[in-house]
Amino acid sequence: MILVGLALLFWAGAWWLNARIAASRHAGGRAARLAVPAIFGITILVVWEGLVRGLEVPGVILPPPSAIAARIGGSLDILWVDFVQTFVKGALSGYAMGCGAAVLVAVLIDRSPFLQRGLLPVGNFIAALPIIGTAPILVMWFGFDWQSKAAVVVVMVFFPVLVNTVQGLADTSAMQRDLMKTWSASYWQTLLKLRLPAAMPFIFNGLKIATTLALIGAIVAEFFGSPIKGMGFRISTEVGRLSLDMVWAEIAVAALAGSAFYGAVAAVEKGVTFWHPSQRR
């Protein structure tokens, strides 16, 4: 009970500290904006640890963070193998293929307003569907290894990126297009120098949505069958063996990989669309 009390005390103290920081005159500063969420995150970990140890929650229900950290440190090699199998082979390759194909198709159908009017509603419709359900079919077609996971990822990321790119390519004003015309720019020149750059904010919006989808697709596809490595495989088998610290370790890796992936795409976006109002400070 002492641990529980300490945890709650820590929570109250951290909350008071955060409230003080938020109310102080430094609240708008960079340090405060980093410190407050960091304190909140640490508080959650401490309260979690204190409650689990204090109330003696069995490890098969919720392991304490320290046990998870120990498991991460103890099985780095397994985590690395799973990471390569699921993220690098499955998610990244599928992401590259799916996004590349989507941008290409968007540029191709861009010349035909008829195709656009037909494809946009259909694409929007499909983008809202539970596409993850195609996973068992694709696993059947492409086998258990990473190829089927990449295929699931391709299907999942294709439509969000396609819809965003088509919208982005339409996002030039008549004035800008007229200007290109007065310079007697060809279709391809207009596309490369005006419309693709103008579409970049939209394309990156789609690419950012797709990062999360890619990882989800790769992990869930492994629930339907995989070789004996991979994050989804590890999660589903270790859950079966009730070694939840390993499951949490995989989830921590997945969370880290997902955030890093998103952050990388956002960083590229910042470099490419530096001119866009949303990037100005």
Place this chain on the structure above:
Amino acid sequence: MKGVLPIVTIVAAILALWYAAAVGMNAAWTRDQAVRAGVELSLAEVVADTLHQERPKLPAPHQVAAELWDTTVAKKITSKRSLVYHAGITLSATLLGFAIGTAAGIALAIGIVHNRAMDMSVMPWAIASQTIPILAIAPMIIVVLNSVGVQGLLPKAFISAYLSFFPVVVGMVKGLRSPDAMQLDLLKTYNASSVQTLWKLRWPSSMPYLFASLKVGMAASLVGAIVGELPTGAVRGLGARLLAGSYYGQTVQIWSALIGAAVLAAALVGLIGLAQRITLRRMGMAR
């Protein structure tokens, strides 16, 4: 009506592609069978066979349609082989989870808007959580809740709630902050309390944001419910149909479950869209 023709064309093109792919992918099996039986098949016979296989690699659209008709209309709803029955199971988990997630999300958003410390500490995590493959924890939640003794609808609903929670939080915080300083100042000159401000200004002006995030949340809820049905083994629900189909190679069943899930998702999102149009029109916000 002008928009219908292009859509019909695209759908027809997709169906044509589907048939072509079905013939192409199933032909190998047909040829294999023919060689074993020692018969020569003409091209027409090959094509005819590929479209009527028992367990094709890719079932033709009419096979899926027949299966759909068979499992929705021809079977009683209470039958375990009825797709309506399984869709109902998934739908109940989806709706329960969606309701919980939306209510919790709106509550947290209201807290974030009114408390600066909460805003600064929770909001970065809420945004960061959207980049995390939350779905990966679904099997764990199911098994853990199962071992505590919670079974049936609740664990799945919990996953659905979790998935729809964050989009609603992020969208509603944006929405509740959407009134500009002029409007907020006006309410201050009226001496409005923060509850009155919330109810009369912030809440109404957040409606477009609410509906946008409800659509995202609903789609996420359905995915959550379907994935939540996987780890318990193939028992009940659309996810179970998918899993059972993949275990036993019943491709037609997988495809029909998939189409069922698609129709369900489209119907749910469409319903929210309808509610959005009616609400926004009555509030004079329709564009």
